[in-house]
Amino acid sequence: MITLTSAEENYLKAIYHLSDGGKKGVSTNDVSAEMKTKPASVSDMLRKLGEKDVIEYRKYYGLHITEEGKKLALQTIRKHRLWEVFLVEKLKFSWDEVNEVADELSHVKSKVLIQRLDEYLGFPKFDPHGDPIPDEYGDVRARPRQLLNELDLGSTGQIVAVKDSSPAFLRYLDKVGAYIGARIKVMDKTEFDGSVEILVDNKKSIFMSKDVAGNILVMV
Amino acid sequence: MITLTSAEENYLKAIYHLSDGGKKGVSTNDVSAEMKTKPASVSDMLRKLGEKDVIEYRKYYGLHITEEGKKLALQTIRKHRLWEVFLVEKLKFSWDEVNEVADELSHVKSKVLIQRLDEYLGFPKFDPHGDPIPDEYGDVRARPRQLLNELDLGSTGQIVAVKDSSPAFLRYLDKVGAYIGARIKVMDKTEFDGSVEILVDNKKSIFMSKDVAGNILVMV
DNA sequence: TTTATGATTTAGGGTAGGCTAAAAATAAAA
DNA sequence: TTTTATTTTTAGCCTACCCTAAATCATAAA
Numbered sequence: 001m002i003t004l005t006s007a008e009e010n011y012l013k014a015i016y017h018l019s020d021g022g023k024k025g026v027s028t029n030d031v032s033a034e035m036k037t038k039p040a041s042v043s044d045m046l047r048k049l050g051e052k053d054v055i056e057y058r059k060y061y062g063l064h065i066t067e068e069g070k071k072l073a074l075q076t077i078r079k080h081r082l083w084e085v086f087l088v089e090k091l092k093f094s095w096d097e098v099n100e101v102a103d104e105l106s107h108v109k110s111k112v113l114i115q116r117l118d119e120y121l122g123f124p125k126f127d128p129h130g131d132p133i134p135d136e137y138g139d140v141r142a143r144p145r146q147l148l149n150e151l152d153l154g155s156t157g158q159i160v161a162v163k164d165s166s167p168a169f170l171r172y173l174d175k176v177g178a179y180i181g182a183r184i185k186v187m188d189k190t191e192f193d194g195s196v197e198i199l200v201d202n203k204k205s206i207f208m209s210k211d212v213a214g215n216i217l218v219m220v
Numbered sequence: 221m222i223t224l225t226s227a228e229e230n231y232l233k234a235i236y237h238l239s240d241g242g243k244k245g246v247s248t249n250d251v252s253a254e255m256k257t258k259p260a261s262v263s264d265m266l267r268k269l270g271e272k273d274v275i276e277y278r279k280y281y282g283l284h285i286t287e288e289g290k291k292l293a294l295q296t297i298r299k300h301r302l303w304e305v306f307l308v309e310k311l312k313f314s315w316d317e318v319n320e321v322a323d324e325l326s327h328v329k330s331k332v333l334i335q336r337l338d339e340y341l342g343f344p345k346f347d348p349h350g351d352p353i354p355d356e357y358g359d360v361r362a363r364p365r366q367l368l369n370e371l372d373l374g375s376t377g378q379i380v381a382v383k384d385s386s387p388a389f390l391r392y393l394d395k396v397g398a399y400i401g402a403r404i405k406v407m408d409k410t411e412f413d414g415s416v417e418i419l420v421d422n423k424k425s426i427f428m429s430k431d432v433a434g435n436i437l438v439m440v
Numbered sequence: 441t442t443t444a445t446g447a448t449t450t451a452g453g454g455t456a457g458g459c460t461a462a463a464a465a466t467a468a469a470a
Numbered sequence: 471t472t473t474t475a476t477t478t479t480t481a482g483c484c485t486a487c488c489c490t491a492a493a494t495c496a497t498a499a500a
Contacts, residue, residue, distance in 0.1 A: 028449085039448065040448085040489075047449095091340055108321065110321045227456075257457090264457080268456095280465055
């Protein structure tokens with residue numbers, strides 16, 4: 001059984017994201033930028049991750065994540081996202097506050113803790129940013145998502161994510177009555193400026209500029 | 221502002237417990253036994269804790285915890301016990317499983333996390349073992365507690381702790397419908413065998429032998 | 441094809457927290 | 471009081487993870 005330290009887990013998670021799920025190769029400098037550590041430190045870490053067979057590492061030529069590496073990265077991502085759900089849904093953190101704390105929480109080493117947390121949260125499939133939560137075995141059930149401004153007139157869906165999760169944008173959404181999970185229907189589209197009128201939860205009608213709608217991901 | 225690493229926090233917490241709240245002196249070997257690390261490692265740590273003024277350390281003569289040290293230890297204890305409450309009440313861990321996991325959770329560095337957790341749990345005053353949870357400032361409001369079998373007929377209170385927290389005893393309590401936090405009233409006492417009849421949460425009446433009642437602490 | 445540039449790795453060092461083995465201080469026994 | 475036993479500390483080493491400075495490799499430009 002491969003075991004990773006917290007730092008190794010963090011690196012592997014970053015590498016997974018940089019690999020875009022497993023295709024592209026990744027350079028030392030890429031990882032250095034992502035992790036905010038010096039390239040020299042990265043080289044050393046890549047050697048270690050290579051020895052543990054979670055990446056395939058060729059000196060001077062970058063790396064590719066392995067199948068085993070993907071599996072472990074997804075397990076780390078799962079833990080991170082479950083804690084994010086907990087922080088936002090139960091402890092009322094806002095979306096932009098959770099990342100750092102969830103990172104620390106996700107390094108607590110207890111399998112049963114994560115199982116119970118998952119159960120307690122009602123087996124959520126998406127985190128507060130709308131990103132899918134892998135299951136225990138690393139399987140991700142990614143549902144098709146579309147930008148709100150690209151939906152056809154009359155189509156319905158559910159808000160599952162935002163691209164811009166800045167506090168200002170979140171405050172705006174809150175103000176107009178939109179939120180992750182809201183069921184929406186496109187009531188009207190104005191062609192010349194791209195703005196849309198949306199019915200939220202079959203109750204409230206709101207107007208959105210193209211810029212705003214283009215930051216909202218909807219599951220159709 | 222004094223900041224401690226996770227390891228230093230662990231040592232200080234152990235020292236606080238060994239000091240019995242702050243009176244007795246503590247030896248290197250005491251700490252070594254409690255922490256399950258070698259005396260040589262302890263010496264080194266004591267020097268560091270001494271430099272940070274959380275203990276008063278005299279080589280070869282042991283240590284005394286300082287006021288500052290007590291305050292920090294109580295903050296660590298607070299975090300630990302709040303997480304224990306969370307694990308038992310929300311994630312359905314049993315009392316004998318929580319210690320290790322709560323230890324790891326309690327090292328997550330976020331003040332607001334602990335505040336929100338406290339709020340979410342309803343500002344609990346006692347952990348699942350019945351030990352009091354210090355407030356933000358390290359104040360412990362230890363309320364008077366009595367053994368259930370010593371209560372007078374008709375008196376009311378709340379179960380706050382058990383002396384025997386063996387799985388068997390916990391299972392028994394669970395079965396009869398008693399739990400930490402339950403509001404109880406003494407409905408009847410049988411003098412010759414010391415058994416009692418208790419009304420739990422104004423709903424359910426249960427019988428207890430003297431032995432069982434003598435293991436339950438009640439806040440009156 | 442040689443050189444310059446930029447990316448990457450190596451070498452060596454720092455901190456934190458463990459360890460063992462040996463030295464030193466204290467306490468107990470003769 | 472001297473010797474022995476116990477406790478505690480020091481010295482030196484190890485792993486993990488980070489750093490800077492210097493060396494090395496790959497590649498794009500001349």
